[in-house]
Each structure stands twice: as structure tokens, then as C-alpha cells.
Amino acid sequence: MNVFDIIGPVMIGPSSSHTAGAVRLGRVANKLINGRGLTRVEITLSGSFARTYRGHGTDRALLAGIMGYHSYSPEIRDALEIAQARGIDYAFLKRDIKGAHPNTALIHYWTEDGDEGTVQGASIGGGNILVSRINGMDVRLSGENNTIIVMHRDKPGVIAAVTQVMHWQYADLNISSFYLSRESRGGNSIMTMEVDSLPPEDLMAKIREIDHVTNAILVRRL
Amino acid sequence: MLRYESVSELVAAARDRGVRISDVVLEDQAAVMEKTPLELFEKMEIDLQVMRSAIADGEREGQRSMSGLTGGEGFRMNRYVAEKDGGLCGPFLGRAMAHALAVAGCNASMGRIVAAPTAGSCGILPGCLISLLEEGRIQEREAVMAMFTAGGFGMVIAGRASIAGAQGGCQAECGSAAAMAAAALVELMGGTPDQCADACAIAIASQMGLVCDPVAGLVEIPCIKRNVSGLMIAFSSADLALAGVEARIPADECLDAMREVGDALPASLKETAGGGLAATPTGRRLQEQVFGGEK
Numbered sequence: 001m002n003v004f005d006i007i008g009p010v011m012i013g014p015s016s017s018h019t020a021g022a023v024r025l026g027r028v029a030n031k032l033i034n035g036r037g038l039t040r041v042e043i044t045l046s047g048s049f050a051r052t053y054r055g056h057g058t059d060r061a062l063l064a065g066i067m068g069y070h071s072y073s074p075e076i077r078d079a080l081e082i083a084q085a086r087g088i089d090y091a092f093l094k095r096d097i098k099g100a101h102p103n104t105a106l107i108h109y110w111t112e113d114g115d116e117g118t119v120q121g122a123s124i125g126g127g128n129i130l131v132s133r134i135n136g137m138d139v140r141l142s143g144e145n146n147t148i149i150v151m152h153r154d155k156p157g158v159i160a161a162v163t164q165v166m167h168w169q170y171a172d173l174n175i176s177s178f179y180l181s182r183e184s185r186g187g188n189s190i191m192t193m194e195v196d197s198l199p200p201e202d203l204m205a206k207i208r209e210i211d212h213v214t215n216a217i218l219v220r221r222l
Numbered sequence: 223m224l225r226y227e228s229v230s231e232l233v234a235a236a237r238d239r240g241v242r243i244s245d246v247v248l249e250d251q252a253a254v255m256e257k258t259p260l261e262l263f264e265k266m267e268i269d270l271q272v273m274r275s276a277i278a279d280g281e282r283e284g285q286r287s288m289s290g291l292t293g294g295e296g297f298r299m300n301r302y303v304a305e306k307d308g309g310l311c312g313p314f315l316g317r318a319m320a321h322a323l324a325v326a327g328c329n330a331s332m333g334r335i336v337a338a339p340t341a342g343s344c345g346i347l348p349g350c351l352i353s354l355l356e357e358g359r360i361q362e363r364e365a366v367m368a369m370f371t372a373g374g375f376g377m378v379i380a381g382r383a384s385i386a387g388a389q390g391g392c393q394a395e396c397g398s399a400a401a402m403a404a405a406a407l408v409e410l411m412g413g414t415p416d417q418c419a420d421a422c423a424i425a426i427a428s429q430m431g432l433v434c435d436p437v438a439g440l441v442e443i444p445c446i447k448r449n450v451s452g453l454m455i456a457f458s459s460a461d462l463a464l465a466g467v468e469a470r471i472p473a474d475e476c477l478d479a480m481r482e483v484g485d486a487l488p489a490s491l492k493e494t495a496g497g498g499l500a501a502t503p504t505g506r507r508l509q510e511q512v513f514g515g516e517k
Binding site: 001003004005006007008009011012013014016017020048051052054055056057060073074076077125126127139145194213 | 226247249251254262265266268269272287288289328329330331332333334335336337338339340341342344347368369372373374376380381386388403406438439440441442480494495512515
């Protein structure tokens with residue numbers, strides 16, 4: 001925690017958990033989408049999100065985040081209209097996700113290139129988030145630290161190759177936590193790595209070039 | 223490096239070096255964030271500008287919240303202060319109240335604000351600072367520095383008690399904001415670090431036990447008006463401390479008590495809209511009006 005966590009963040013109201021946190025959840029999906037065009041977004045709202053999303057603008061906030069806006073962007077207010085103008089077909093579903101935190105959203109997106117993906121996370125107060133699943137696999141993304149997420153095939157040597165690129169390119173980059181999850185042996189896997197400093201964006205491009213890596217994203221400390 | 227585990231640590235660090243708490247916090251945070259003090263100062267300056275524009279936005283005549291339940295409070299208060307020669311509390315406090323209402327209203331209408339420490343309590347610190355600036359009683363750079371004092375106290379409160387309504391009730395949101403603002407006001411008026419701690423303690427004590435009971439779960443009723451009561455408590459606590467009326471319970475012990483009280487509050491009084499004003503017949507009716515049968 002630093003002084004700008006207390007005096008700040010600058011945000012669009014009304015609620016740090018139901019608005020600013022919701023934008024941040026959306027932004028995780030935006031990172032995965034990585035600039036590709038969107039055709040459809042389906043957002044499942046669970047718990048308190050399902051009951052009070054309209055008054056807090058949670059629906060607008062999630063969509064704004066998915067489209068790449070920040071928690072301080074005035075466009076949040078008009079996010080539904082902006083999505084329509086961009087030709088994104090969106091829907092909000094209300095369904096309680098069993099065992100999930102009261103402020104949970106499950107984002108399902110489809111891109112123009114025929115890809116799709118999901119992000120499930122909770123807004124846990126003060127604008128802080130906890131992303132628990134990406135594409136159905138367990139992750140641990142809190143946004144408290146800069147975090148690198150690498151999606152890859154479960155093959156021997158991939159972790160070594162990724163960390164080697166990180167180390168040789170940026171010797172100062174220190175990993176403070178590492179979490180690995182996979183669908184099945186040899187199948188899709190996800191690494192979640194929290195790092196102490198902020199790595200440059202082009203590191204992600206270099207990681208994406210590694211064999212068996214399908215995507216790499218950087219989620220900055222929120 | 224500071225640990226921000228106690229108010230007494232902040233006070234001692236400033237007193238030992240004969241500087242303000244804001245100086246200690248700015249220097250420490252620059253070191254922690256690996257930036258220069260000037261970079262941090264400039265970042266805080268932007269926050270002050272956002273607070274100013276939030277006041278302007280919230281004092282517009284037609285300002286309405288997203289739900290339609292609230293709106294126009296800042297405008298009406300300003301008009302009253304202008305027409306009635308300041309009203310009961312005088313023009314200075316009257317305008318400060320209008321500013322607090324305006325920022326909280328701006329928040330409710332999906333405008334841009336600075337959480338200080340939260341969105342629900344975002345009107346208190348700007349109401350205090352901007353009204354002093356407008357009167358020419360402080361300089362811009364002093365106001366920015368005072369925000370570091372407020373932030374330093376806020377960090378201690380967040381760690382030692384809570385700044386989340388869902389965890390500690392409204393005492394943790396508007397209570398914390400008032401305590402932070404009170405400490406900042408004391409420093410701005412030339413008080414000692416010990417007096418800053420006294421003001422913090424008095425403000426916390428004044429709002430001990432305040433529950434978080436928002437109607438329909440929205441950050442509007444009673445949140446917008448509680449920004450005004452928080453602002454008034456910030457001013458009165460600062461004045462008491464500056465007058466030499468000491469807090470009889472030290473700030474750190476007040477914060478420990480606030481945490482204990484927050485833990486003892488039932489869930490229905492911690493941002494769940496299950497009790498308090500939210501559960502009154504009118505509160506329920508307004509909830510129905512906004513969400514229909516959804517809830």
C-alpha cells in the first residue's frame with residue numbers, strides 16, 4: 001500500500017468495488033483480447049453484482065474495461081452506447097456462481113478471428129480485484145503486483161524457456177510468486193507470475209515467440 | 223522507512239526531526255515508490271485538480287445521480303448560502319458543505335472523483351481543502367502537502383482498523399476520511415504533529431460505531447449527506463485540537479477500538495443494505511423504485 005492507494009485512485013464513481021473494480025476486471029479480458037476486434041460479449045453477474053449492477057453502473061464499467069477504458073475514463077458512463085456503435089453484441093446474465101465471492105463477474109468474449117475466452121473474477125473492495133479463472137483454468141491474479149500471465153501448452157521446458165527469456169532480457173526482473181495450472185496433461189496451461197518491477201511491454205512479444213506459448217499478457221499493478 | 227502501523231510512529235518521526243508529518247510521509251513514500259519527491263508532489267497536485275473539477279461538476283443545477291434518487295444537493299446548498307448570507311454556519315462552512323455534497327453527488331452520477339480514502343467518502347477532504355483555498359487562507363502547495371498528511375494517517379487507519387464500509391461500517395469510510403482531513407487541517411493551520419494526532423483521535427471518537435446502511439446498496443442515501451457530517455466533524459475536531467483540547471484516548475487506541483466495534487457490527491450494517499436506513503419502509507420503497515422486483 002502507498003499514499004496514492006489512500007488519496008486515490010482517480011476514478012469514475014459511484015463505487016470503488018462496483019464500478020472501479022469492475023472496470024479492472026474488464027481490463028483483464030481486454031489484455032487477453034489484445035487489440036483484436038470483438039463480436040460478442042456475455043457477462044454473467046453473480047451475487048451483489050447481479051442485484052445492484054444498474055445503480056452502480058457495473059454493467060457499463062465491465063464493458064468499458066473490456067473495450068480498454070480505464071477506471072478514470074469518462075467514457076464509462078456511455079459504455080453501452082459505445083459498444084453498440086462498435087458493433088459488439090453484448091448481454092448481461094444474472095446467475096449466482098456457486099461458492100464465488102459476492103461481487104463476481106464471469107466475462108465470456110468472442111473475437112473477430114474466431115477465438116473466444118473467459119475471465120472470472122471478483123471485486124473485493126476498494127477497487128481491488130481477484131481473478132480466479134481464465135479460460136476455465138485457475139489463476140491467482142490480484143493486481144497488487146505487476147503480473148505476467150502466460151498461456152501455453154503443458155510441455156517440458158516451457159517454464160524454463162519463459163523464465164530464461166525474462167532473466168536474460170531483463171536481469172533486474174524478480175519473480176515474487178509463481179502459480180501454474182493446467183487443464184490436462186499436455187493440454188492448455190497458464191502460468192501466473194507476480195514480479196517486483198514493471199517489465200516493458202515488448203517482453204510479452206518475446207515470450208509469445210517461445211515454442212508452445214499461445215499468449216502472454218502483462219497486468220500492471222492496479 | 224515508515225511502517226504506518228501507528229499514529230504515534232508518524233508523530234514521533236516528524237517531531238524528532240522538527241518537520242511536518244507531510245514532509246516525513248512525502249520523503250518516505252518517494253523512497254518506497256522509487257521516485258523523486260517532486261514526482262509524487264506533482265501526482266498529488268493532479269488529484270487536487272480532479273477534486274476541483276468534481277466540485278464544479280457536482281454543483282451544476284441539473285446534476286442527477288444514475289439511479290435518479292439524488293441530485294442537486296450542492297447546487298441548492300450554494301444557492302442557500304448565497305441568499306441567506308451564509309445560513310446558520312456562515313459562508314465559509316456553508317460553502318464547504320456545498321463542496322462536500324457536490325463531490326459526493328458527482329460520484330453518484332458517474333463523474334470523476336478521487337477516492338479519499340473511498341468513493342463513498344470522497345467529498346470530505348476536498349470540501350475541507352478547497353474551501354480554505356478559496357478563502358485564500360492556504361496556498362495551493364500547502365494543500366497538496368496536507369494531502370500527504372491525510373494519506374499518512376489513512377495508511378495507518380487502513381492497516382490498524384479499516385477503510386472499507388463492508389468491513390468496518392461507515393465509521394471506516396466517512397469516519398476515516400474525517401480523521402484524515404482533521405489531521406491535515408491541523409497541519410495547515412500550523413498545529414503540531416501531536417495536535418494532528420489529537421484531531422484524528424477526536425474525529426474517530428466522534429463517529430465511533432457509525433453503520434454503513436446505504437439505501438438499495440447505492441452510494442447515495444445517506445452517503446452524500448454523511449460527507450457533510452464528516453466534513454463538519456473534521457473542522458470541529460481540528461479546531462478542538464488546535465485549541466489545546468487534547469484527545470483523552472490516544473489516536474492509536476481509538477483506531478483499535480474502531481476496529482473492534484467494526485468487527486462487532488452485524489453484517490446487516492456493513493454495506494449489505496440489510497439494516498439501518500436501508501431497511502426502513504421508505505428505504506425499501508426507494509429500493510423497489512430503482513430495481514423493481516430484481517432484489
